[in-house]
Amino acid sequence: MTHAFPIGIDQTLLQFFNGSDSLFLDGMMAALTDGLTWIPLYLALLYMVIKNNETMEQIFLTIGCLFLCILLADGMADGIVKPLFARLRPSYDPLVMDHLDLLDTRGTGYSFFSAHAANTMSLAVFLSLLVRDKVFNFFIIAWALLNGYTRLYLGVHYPSDILVGFLWGAVSGLIAYFVWHKVYFKISPGLNYVSSQYTRTGYALSDADVVITVMAFTLICSMVFAIVG
Template sequence: MIEMLSDIDRQLLLAVNGSDSLFLDHAVRTLTHALTWVPLYLGLFYMVMKNNDNFRRLLYVLCGAGLCVLLAGTVDDEIVKPLVARWRPTHDPEIGTLVDIVDGYRGGRYGFFSAHASNTMSIATFFGWLVRSRRLSLTLIVWSLTNCWTRMYLGVHFPGDILVGISWGFTVGTAVYFLYRRLTRGMYTPRNLNPSQYTTTCYRRQDCNWPVAIFVFTLTFVLIKACII
C-alpha cells in the first residue's frame, strides 16, 4: 500500500512539475521566494495595528503569528525532515533524472513535509480565525495554495509533502488561535458595531482590504516582471 501511494505521488508530481514556459519559470521562482511576500506581511501587520488599541493584545497577536511559524516550519525543518529523511523529488534516486529543474534550484536533500505549505497555511488559518473576514480568509488561502503549487512546479516537493504540510499548518493555526483566544479572553469589551463595516471580531472591513489589495498587487508585479525578463 505504501509503495502504491508513493508511486501515485511520483506520477502526480511529474504531471505538474515544470513546463516549457520561461514565463512560468521566472514567475514561479519569484513567487516561491520569501522576500516576495514581505509586503503582504506588512499589510497584515498594519491591519492588526489599526484594530488593536490594547498593546498587550497586539503583542499576543504578533506572538501568535510567530508561534505559528515556529511550530509549523521550524519543527518541520529541524525535526521531521531529518527524522523521516524522505528524498525531495529533485534528489530522489528513482525519478530525480525525470524532474524538470528550474534555474538549477534543487532544494535540500529531504522534503517531508513542506515547510512552505505548513507555514503559509498556519498563517492563513490563524488570521482567518482571528479576523473572520471571508475576503481576507479566501485571499490568504489562495496565497498559501499558490506557494504550494510553486513547490511542486519546481520539483522540490511531492503532492504528499504538500498535503501533510497543509494539514499540519491548519492544525497549528487553529491551535494557536484558540490559545490566543484563551489568553486574551478578558481583554475584549463587547461592542455593538455595524456588521457592514466590522467583522464579528471587531476588525474594520476596510482595513482588512489592505492585505487583499497587496496580494493582488504582488501577483500583478510578479507576472509583469516575468514578462519583461
Template sequence: MESILQLDTDILIYLNSIRSLLWDNFFWIYTSTIIWVPLYVAITYVLFKRMGWQAVWVLLAVALTITLCDQISSSIFKPLFARPRPTREPHLEGILQLINDYRAGRFGFVSGHATNSFGLAIFLSLIFRKKYFAIFIYVWASLNAYSRIYAGVHYPGDILGGIILGTFIGWGVFKLYEYITIRHPKTNSIRETKFGSEVQFAVAVGVLSFVMIFLSSKILLKIMS
C-alpha cells in the same frame, strides 16, 4: 504503500511537466520572502489600526505559529520520516525539470512551505473573519504550496502532509490565543474585535503584489529571450 508512493511520483512528474519559462520566473519570484513584505506590513497596519497595542498579542501568536510550523516540519517530521526529496532520487534525475537547478535540502516530508503557508493562512483567516480575506489568503497559500511541486523539490504527498500539519497548528494556536485573551482581564477578546473595511486594504496590497510578480515575470521573459 508502494503503489501509493508510485502514484505520488507519477502525479509529481505530470504536474512538473506542465510549465513554461514565464511560470518558471513567476514561481521563482513568488517564493521569495522579500516580495511579500508589503503584504505583511499591510496586515500589521490593519491589526494595529483596529486593535491598538493589543495587536502585539496577535503578532506574537503569528510568530508562534510560524515557529511551530517551521520547527515541527523541519526538525521533527523531516528527520523522522527521512523521505528523500524527488531532486535527491537518482531514478528521477533528468526527468524532473528544475528552476535554476534548485534542489533544496535532503529530506522532503513534510513541506515546510506548505506547513508555514497554511498555518499562517488558517490563523489569520480566523482572526479577521472576512470571507474575501479567507479566499485571498488560501489562494496565496495554495500557490505557495504548489510552487514546490512545480519546482520539483516536493512530492504532492509532502504538500498534502504540510497542509494538514499547518492547518492543525494554525487552528491550535488560534484556540490558545482565544483562550488567553478571554481569560486575561486586561486584554480584549478577539470575539469582541470587529474588523471592517480596513481588511480590504491588506487584500488590495496582496493582489497588487500578485500583479507585480506576474509583470516582473513577463519582463524577465522578454529580457531572457
C-alpha cells in the same frame, strides 16, 4: 530511510503538476516561491493587526500568536519530521530528478513534509479565524494554496509533502488561535461589531482590503518579473 511513502503515486502526481513549456510560468513560480516576494504582504498584515487592536497587549498577543504559528509549523517540519523520515527531495533524488522539469530553485534539506506549505497554511488559518471575512479568508487561503503549488511546479516537493504540510499547518493555526482566544478575552472586553464597515471580530473591512490589494499587487509584480526575466 529515503522514501517515506510509496513513490509511484507521488511521482506520477508530481509529474502532472511539475513544470511547463512556459518560460513565463517558470519565472513567475520562481518568484512566488521566494519568501522575500511576500514581504509587502507581511507588512500589510502587520499594519492590519496594529491598526485593529487598541492596546499594546492585544498587538503583542496577536503578533506573538503569528510567530507561534511558524514555530509550530516550521519546528515540526524542519526540526522533527524531516530528519526523522530523511526523504530526499525529488529534485535531488537520482531515481526521480531526470524525469522532472527542474529550474535553478531546487531547495535544500529533506522533502517530507513541506515547511512552505505548513507555514503559509498555519498563518492563513489563524488569520482567517482572526478576521472572519469571507473575501479576506478566500484570498489568504488561496495564497497558502498557491505557495504549495509553486513547490510542486518547481519539483522540490512531492504532493504528499504538500498535503501533510497543509494539514499540519491548519492544526498549527488552530492551536495558535486557541491560545489567542484564551488570552485575548482575559485582557480585552468581549465586543460584538454590527457595523457593515467591520467584521464581527472588529477588523475594519477597509484594512482587510488593503491586504488583498497588496497581495494582488505582488502577483502583478511577479508577472512583470516573469516577463522581463
